[in-house]
Amino acid sequence: MGKTISCSVLLALISCFYLSFDTALDTITASKSIKDPDAIISQSGVFRLGFFSFANSSNRYVGILYHQIPVQTVVWVANRNKPLKDSSGILKISNDGNLVVLNGKAEILWSSKVKNLVPNATTAQLLDSGNLVLNNGVNSLWESFEDPSNAFLETMKISTDVKRGRKVEIKSWKSPDDPSDGNFSLSLEPFNIPEGAIWNNNQLYYRSGPWNGQKFIGVMIMHTVYLDGFYLVSDDKQQTYYVTYQYFNNSWLLYYELDSQGKLSERHWDAGKGDWISWYPLLQTDCDVYGKCGPFGMCDPTKRPICSCLKGFKPRKREEWSRGN
Template sequence: MGKTISCSVLLSLMSCFYLLFATALDTITPSKSIKDPEFIISRNGTFRLGFFSLANSSNRYVGILYHQIPVQTVVWVANRNRPLKDSSGILNISDDGNLVVLNGKTEILWSSNVTNTAPNATTAQLSDLGNLVLSNGDDAGSSLWESFQHPSNAFIETMEISTDVKKGRKVEIKSWRSHDDPSDGNFSFGIEPFNIPEFVIWNNNQLYFRSGPWNGNMFIGLILPTVAFSWFSVVSDNQQQTFYIGYEDSNHNMLTYCELDSQGKLNERRWDAGKGNWIKSYSIYHTDCDVYGKCGEFGICNSTKRPICSCLKGFKPRNAEEWSRGNWSSGCLRTTPLQCQRDNNNGSGADQGDDGFLEMKMIKVPAFPDRSSTVNGECKDQCLKNCSCVAYAYDSGIGCMMWSGDLIDVQESSRGVDLYIRLPASELDKGKSSKVIVITTVIGGIVVITISALFLRCRMLKHKGRNNKQKHIKH
C-alpha cells in the first residue's frame, strides 16, 4: 500500500515537473518573463522566440526565428521600428495582460496592445507552426492576439493573408527597409478583392504588382511552377466581403517560407540540409513587365522583345517622344473611334456589326475586370451590345470577364488566357488587307520563281540538245 502511494506521489510529481518544464519551454506567463539573451522554444523545436541582432548592427530585437538550423533566419519581429540599444531588454506580460518589450529603463518599446479582461491568467505560447498566441484563462480556445495576424516580412506555412472589407481590416506582410534593418520598408503584400480576388504588392500604397485573377486553381497570368499553385489557397466570401489567401507546402519534412524582400520581390525559400543554406525555389516578380502598368493604358508588355512595350493593335502612343525615350507610362490611344461611339455621337443607333474583336493569345488579362455568369458562347455578344465594353475574355473557372474604360497592365504570358480586344471594322480590315497583301506577295513570288525555273530548265534542255546534235554531225 505504501509503495503504491509512493509511486502515485512520484508520478504526480513527475507530471507536475513535466508540465512546468513544458511551460518553461514554449510559454511566457505573468510570473515568467524572458531576459536578453534568453528564449523559449516551440514544443517541436522548429521555432524559438527571443532576442537577436543583425549584421553590422548592435541593435537588439525580439523575434521568432527558425531554431534548428545554423543560419539565423528571422520570420517575425516585435519591436521592428523601436530597437533595443543594448542587451537590457525584457519580454513579459504586463499588469494589463499585454505582451510587451521593455528596455532597461522599463520603457515600453512594443506592446500587443489588446484589451484583456483576465490579465492575471494571460499566457503567450509559441506554437509548433511559429505562431505566437496570447490568450487567457477565461477562454483558452480563443486568442487575444496572434503574431500570424500581425506579420513582418515572412509568409510562413498555415498563415493567412486576409482582407475584411466590412470591418476595414487587413493582414498584410510588410517588407524590411533593408537586409539588416527590419523596420517598415516600402513594400507590402496582401489580397485585394477587386471584382475577382488577386494578390498584390504595394509600393508606398501604390499598386506595384498584381497576380492576375484567381480561377480556383491558379492566378491567371502568374508564371510559377505548376506544383506551386497547389500550395496556395484562396477563400472568398463575397456576401461577407472577406478574402483569404493561405500557403502550405505538401512536403512537411522541408522548411519552407516566402519572404517579401526590400526590393518588392516575393521569394519562396527552401532549406537545403545538404548545402546547409536556404535555396530560392522561385520568385513572384520576374521582369520589368511585372511592374503594374509598365506600358500604360492600352499598352502591352513582352519581356522578350525590345522595346518591351508596344501599343495594342488599333492604338498608337499617346506621347511619341516619351515612348522614343523608353518612358511608356503615358500609354496609348485609339487611332480610330469605335463605330458604336461614332453612331452614339451622331444620335443614331449603334450598328454593332461595324465593331469586331481581335483575338490575342495567352494574355495576362488587364486589371479590374467585371465578372459575368454568361457562358462562353454569349460573352462576345454581351460585350458587343454594350458600347462601353472594350474587351472580354473567358476562363472556365471564372466565367466571362469584361472590361470598360482603359485596359491597364496587359502582358503576354505563357499562363494567360485569350483576350478579345474591341476594334472598329476598319482596323480589323487593315489586318485582313495586310494578310491579303502578304499572301498575294508570297503567291506572286512563288509563281515568278516557278516560271523562272521552268524557263531556265527549258533553256538548259535546248542548249543540251544543240550540243548533242553538233557532236552527232562531227562523227
C-alpha cells in the same frame, strides 16, 4: 517505512509534473518571462522566440527564428520599428495581460495591444507552425500570424475583411539587415474577383490575376492546389476573403518572403548546401511590374527599351521614355 517512502516518491513525481507543466519550453506566463539572451522553443523544436541582432549592428530585436538550422533566419519581429539599444530587454506578460517587449528602463517598445484583458489570465505559446499565440486558456486573443512581418508561413492567412476594414498583409523590411517597415506590402484584394497584390506604398506594383478556383491565372509558375497547396476562401456575403497554403510533404522546410525590393519568392532549405535557395520569384522580369509602360504602352523584356507604344500613340516625353522611365 515503505509506505512513507512510496508516498514521498509519489509526491516528488507529482511536483516534477507540475513544475514541468509550469515551465513549458514553448510558453511565456505571468510568472515566466524571457530575458536577453533567453528564448522559448516550439514543442518540436522547429522555431524559437528570443532576442537576436544582425551582423555589424548592436541593435537587439525580439523575433521568431527557425531553430534547427545554422543560418539565422528570422520570420517575425516584434519590435521591428523600435530596436533595443542593448541587451537589457525582456519579453513578458504585462500587468494588463498583454505580451510586451520592455527595455532596461521598463519602457514598452512593443505590445500585442489587446483591450479588456483579465490580468494574470493570459499565456503566450509558440507553436510549431511559427505562430505565437496569446490566449486565456479558452480563446486565442492575438496571434503573430495576424500581425506578420515579411514572411508568409504555412497555414498563415493573408486576408481582407471589407466590412471591418481590416487586412492581414505581409510587410517588407527596409533592407536585409533592417526589419523596420519597408515600402512594399502583399495583400489579398477583392476587386471583382479576389487577386493577390503587391503595393509600393500606396501604388499598385503587381497583380496576380484573378483566382479561378485553383490558382491565380496571372502567375505562370503556379500549379493547382494539389501541387502548390494554395487555396482561397471567399465569402461574398460577409465580404471576407483569405488565401493560405499547406504543403502535403511535411518534410519540406520552406516559406515565402517579400523582400525589400518588392519581390516575393519561395525559400527552400537545402540541407546539402546548408543554405536557403530562392525558387519561383513572382516578378521574373521588369514587365511583371503593374503598369510598367503606362496605360497605352506594351512591355517586352526581350527588347531595349522594353517599352513601346501601341499603334497610334507616341511617348509623351521621348527622352524619359528612352531612359526606361
